[in-house]
Amino acid sequence: MGKELKEKGYMSLSSxxxxxxxxVAQNIGKVFRVPxxxxxxxxxxxxxxxxxxxxxxxxFGLDEFPFxxxxxxxxxxPRYLFxxxxxxxxxxxxxxxxxxxxxxxIEASILSRSHFKPRKRLDxxxxxxxxxxxEIFRWDSIFIEPANSNAEELTLKIQYAISSAKYISxxxxxxxxCLIIDNWRMLHGRSAVSTQSMxxxxxxxxxxxxxx
Numbered sequence: 301m302g303k304e305l306k307e308k309g310y311m312s313l314s315s316x317x318x319x320x321x322x323x324v325a326q327n328i329g330k331v332f333r334v335p336x337x338x339x340x341x342x343x344x345x346x347x348x349x350x351x352x353x354x355x356x357x358x359x360f361g362l363d364e365f366p367f368x369x370x371x372x373x374x375x376x377x378p379r380y381l382f383x384x385x386x387x388x389x390x391x392x393x394x395x396x397x398x399x400x401x402x403x404x405x406i407e408a409s410i411l412s413r414s415h416f417k418p419r420k421r422l423d424x425x426x427x428x429x430x431x432x433x434x435e436i437f438r439w440d441s442i443f444i445e446p447a448n449s450n451a452e453e454l455t456l457k458i459q460y461a462i463s464s465a466k467y468i469s470x471x472x473x474x475x476x477x478c479l480i481i482d483n484w485r486m487l488h489g490r491s492a493v494s495t496q497s498m499x500x501x502x503x504x505x506x507x508x509x510x511x512x
Contacts, residue, residue: 302512309398309486310468310479313512317476321384321503324478329507332378334371342386343502345493359442362494367397367462367487370506372440373418375427378506381488383479385472389497393469394479395489399437402461402487406454414451416444431458436484462487472502480510 305311315324321340325331333339348361356365371377383394403411411432418427419442428447431438431454438444439458446452469491470479481488483506493500 302510305480305482305510305512309482310396310470312470313478313480314474315384315476315478317386321386321505324384325382325505325507328382328480328512329380329510332506332508334378334506339505341504343383343504345498345500354443356442362492364492365490366441367395367467367489368440368442369438369487370483372438373429373443375429377436377438378483378508380507380510381481381483382505382507383472383481384503385475385477385501386503387499387501388471388473388475388477389493389500390471390473391491392493392497392500393471393491395491396468396470396481397462397465397487399439399485399487401465402439402458403432403437405461406457410450410454410457413448414454415447416451417447419443419445438484439487480507 302311322331325340331339345362346357348358348363351358351361353359356368360366369377370381411430414431415428416431417429429438429444439462441459446455472479
């Protein structure tokens with residue numbers, strides 16, 4: 301794994317916009333297939349009323365996306381996400397918060413005693429999750445929910461920490477510009493989308509590991 305990615309939890313790089321996203325990705329990391337998604341996903345702004353409730357667009361539409369972990373409801377979320385700009389939008393930014401700034405002041409005992417569950421059951425079972433699980437830090441205000449009183453307390457602490465934390469804003473504003481995010485460490489979100497930025501298009505894949 302690259303030194304910058306290890307130290308910062310994210311890494312920006314450029315790619316040849318004429319080369320396919322999959323080819324670029326395969327030269328960077330071990331691509332992970334999410335069973336319910338295309339290998340390469342295309343992210344575009346979508347109106348809330350046109351989308352399903354089990355998506356971020358179905359919950360927030362063109363409004364700001366809150367900070368979250370991708371697939372936080374999985375027992376082991378994908379390790380990295382890789383984003384590449386296909387059509388830029390100068391006024392839309394990707395926001396990042398380091399989880400070390402979120403949970404650094406939260407007692408380990410609260411983290412260990414707090415159990416969460418997916419909003420919907422997986423495989424007909426209510427799988428219990430922890431926000432901090434080994435190397436994994438996960439958070440999602442929509443798709444996981446507290447399963448005990450400790451988790452309710454922890455939710456308030458995390459929400460307060462996120463609201464007061466400093467975040468990084470990155471703009472994928474050039475064709476072929478890329479961003480790798482450590483999904484076990486960094487929370488990410490998106491700023492609101494204006495009418496002039498409806499053409500924004502970002503390509504995404506997930507990695508099991510990064511080889512650069």
